[in-house]
Amino acid sequence: MTRKPSLSSLSINAGAPTPKDGSPFRHGPEFASTFHLSGDVDPEAYQYGRFGQPTWTSLETGLREMEGGDTVIFPSGMSAASAILTSLVKPGDTILLPNDGYAPVRYYAEQYLVKFGVKLKTIATQDIDDFSFENIDIALLETPSNPMLNTFDITKAAQKLHQHGGLLAIDNTTLTFLGQQPLSLGADISMSADTKAVNGHSDVVFGHVxxxxxxxxxxxxxxxxxxxxxxxPMETWLVHRSLATLDVRLQRMCDTALLLAQELSQHEKVVSVRYPGLESDPSYFIAKQQQTLFGFIISFELANKTVADKFLKACELVYEATSFGGVHSMAERRARWGTDNIPEGVIRFSVGCERAEDLIRDVKAALSKL
Structure with a gap:
């Protein structure tokens, strides 16, 4: 029996057309707001640009191959999250969100969903494994959490929720489907802000469910x-293009992240380090159990706000920006937004595709100036 190729190999051609002499490997973006449509409406035909179009279909097909479930694409990660929380709940339902995860999702629930009779509960990621999930209709949770990289057992949480008739949605942005497979672990929904690593070039805002x-x-x-x-269609095509290089980008980023995390954990100027790939990290056991990669994000604490800002300015290869998952390393003092309950000196560091020795040398040089 022929062994099926890995997801890493399949990702290169995911959603690509069947090979045919004289045809391109992948069709370009289809720019169309409407399509020829005569007589009775064929539900399988393209009708109007808001309903569906060929470029969407290609990417959704590729992502379905990667995720193991039907996929719907969106113009941002927030629109993907809001689609879950709006289309699958009704007044009186209770949703559960992490209080240490991506803050705009909580804001959306607090400012809009609650007004229409939806109940909201929040929980710290580190407390999820011991939570009963009773009276929760849907939980949209992150593992590893952003920014402090706490984890929980997806399979265990899904089983508990299902016992009470609830649904589990996992925000898989920090790892992507190549780093973790939420649907295979028992989650009902896997979502991602493809703005981050899936696209990986910091030029598109995107998401999928x-x-x-x-x-x-x-x-x-x-x-x-x-x-x-x-x-x-252009953004959709750009994300589809990026699937082909996702595996090589992720592998480089995650390999370097582990090396950098090890260096940071031993540095005298660093107060603490969070990275699931460190055996000393609280997230290590669960991460090793359910993740295929430890990720490219490191969160580490420096002495205070002033020291953290000085470090960021001293780095030469690292962009100071509020995103992650790009080919270039990015970092920020995360507390500057006022949305995360973390120390002022915490740096969220997204490792890029620079050579490991160059990036580590740059970070250590910046630390030496503190």
Whole structure:
């Protein structure tokens, strides 16, 4: 029996057309707001640009191959998250969000969903393994969490939720489908802000939602259709293009991240380091159990705000920016936003594709100036 190729290899051609002499490896973006449509409406035909179009189909096909579930794409990670929390809940339902995860998702729930009768509960990621999930209709959780990289057991959480009739959605942005497979671990939904590593070039804002449950994907797809939260064909094509290099980018970034985390954990100027790949890290056991990669994000604490800002200015290869997952290393003093309950000196560092020795040398040189 022929062994099936790994997801890493399959990602190179995911969603590509069947090879045909004289045809390109991948079609370009299809710019169309409407399509020829005569007579009775064929539900399988392209009709109008807000309903569906060929460039969407290509990427959604590729992401379905990677995620293991029907996929719906969106123009941002936030629109993907809001699609889950809006299309799958009703007044009186209770949603559970992490209080140490991506803050805009909590803001959306607090400012909009609660007004329409949805109940909101929050929980620290480190407390999820011991949580009962009773009376929770849907939980949208992160593992590893952003920015402090705490983890929880996805399979265990899914089993508990299902016992109470609830749904588990996992924000898989920090690892992507090559670093973790939420649907295979029992989650009902896997979502990602593809703005980050999936696209990886800091030039597109994008997101997607995947699920094995057709009833759920139908609701999410319908919400996209009628809310108008649709991606443009050029952005869609750019994200699809980036799938081909995701594996090599991730491997380089994660390998370097482990080396850098080890250096930081031994440095006298660093107060503490969080990285799931360190055996001393609280997230290590669960990360090793359910992740195929430890990730490219490191969160480490320096003495205070002033020291952290000085470090960022001293780095030569690192961009100071509020994102992660790009080919270039990025870092920021995360507390500057006021949305995370963390010390003022915490740096969220996204390792890029620079050579490991160059990046480590740059970081150590910056630390030496503190």
């Amino acid at each position: 995947s699920t094995k449950d057709k009833a759920l994907s139908d609701k999410i797809r319908e919400w996209r259709k009628y809310s108008g939260n649709i991606p443009g």
